[in-house]
Amino acid sequence: MEETFYHILAKQRLTEKDKEKLSKVYARLLREQELLKDVFSSISLEEKRILDVGTGQGFACKFLVEHAKNSEIVTVDKDPLSLNRLKNIVGDDIDKITFLKADLSNMPFLKDNYFDIVLSHYTLSTVDKNIFHAVLNEIHRVLVADGLFVVIESFGTGIMDYARRLTLELEGIYHQVTGSEEELDLDNLLAIFRSFKGFDIIEVRKLNDGLIDLTIEDFGKYLLSLVSEEDLKRKIEKILERGRVHGFREAPDYAIYLRKIG
Numbered sequence: 001m002e003e004t005f006y007h008i009l010a011k012q013r014l015t016e017k018d019k020e021k022l023s024k025v026y027a028r029l030l031r032e033q034e035l036l037k038d039v040f041s042s043i044s045l046e047e048k049r050i051l052d053v054g055t056g057q058g059f060a061c062k063f064l065v066e067h068a069k070n071s072e073i074v075t076v077d078k079d080p081l082s083l084n085r086l087k088n089i090v091g092d093d094i095d096k097i098t099f100l101k102a103d104l105s106n107m108p109f110l111k112d113n114y115f116d117i118v119l120s121h122y123t124l125s126t127v128d129k130n131i132f133h134a135v136l137n138e139i140h141r142v143l144v145a146d147g148l149f150v151v152i153e154s155f156g157t158g159i160m161d162y163a164r165r166l167t168l169e170l171e172g173i174y175h176q177v178t179g180s181e182e183e184l185d186l187d188n189l190l191a192i193f194r195s196f197k198g199f200d201i202i203e204v205r206k207l208n209d210g211l212i213d214l215t216i217e218d219f220g221k222y223l224l225s226l227v228s229e230e231d232l233k234r235k236i237e238k239i240l241e242r243g244r245v246h247g248f249r250e251a252p253d254y255a256i257y258l259r260k261i262g
């Protein structure tokens with residue numbers, strides 16, 4: 001199978017060739033930094049205690065370490081390879097970040113009422129439904145009274161052009177192949193927050209109508225590796241060819257701002 005960016009970023013050390021292969025990831029990283037600037041444009045990140053839930057590739061940490069001056073930054077992920085990805089993205093700034101390998105539903109090593117801000121950057125949609133409530137409980141427990149919980153996720157269809165249709169086709173095949181459920185939608189997530197009762201929803205802000213994402217091609221390649229049926233393989237390859245010409249468009253991005261009650 002062709003290496004995807006996710007595998008390359010997880011290496012201990014990157015060669016010059018690896019870095020070349022990551023050019024689309026670096027472009028996506030820049031876009032994420034702009035998006036995060038917008039999300040935090042009216043929120044001070046200085047001298048705060050900040051918890052990033054779901055380290056992933058370290059994109060959110062990269063933003064935090066560059067903008068949250070004199071702040072304590074802690075990031076948690078259950079995937080131990082996230083630490084390599086994070087190091088490869090933030091470089092020497094890794095010394096300013098505490099990475100903890102753990103499940104978000106069980107973080108007993110974090111104190112009650114400690115963090116001023118918790119950030120979930122495309123993580124909640126990946127959390128197993130069965131532990132979703134436990135994850136919210138943990139986030140609520142570690143936040144200070146009136147602490148801010150910022151959630152960034154993509155929802156819905158947005159601009160329905162050819163590039164968006166191509167992404168939806170790939171996602172459709174992914175759900176068909178893996179049997180995974182459709183993703184969380186905005187109304188469902190807001191309903192979960194309301195029934196949880198521990199947070200006030202302060203604002204829900206649409207950040208864009210869906211951006212072209214250069215890394216979706218890699219998702220298509222990963223999908224190819226999951227499929228053995230020749231017809232389906234050809235279908236995915238055709239979508240990838242078209243995507244190289246037209247691009248792949250993501251769903252619109254949203255920021256949801258919540259405040260801990262009590």
Ligand SMILES: C[S@@+](CC[C@H](N)C(=O)[O-])C[C@H]1O[C@@H](n2cnc3c(N)ncnc32)[C@H](O)[C@@H]1O
Nearest residue numbers: 054055056057058059060077078079103104121
């Ligand atoms: C889409 S990624 C987050 C992207 C990341 N915020 C970034 O800036 O690169 C989602 C991450 O959440 C992690 N995750 C999902 N469920 C988790 C759980 N229950 N406990 C810990 N980590 C979890 C996954 O391992 C994955 O790395």
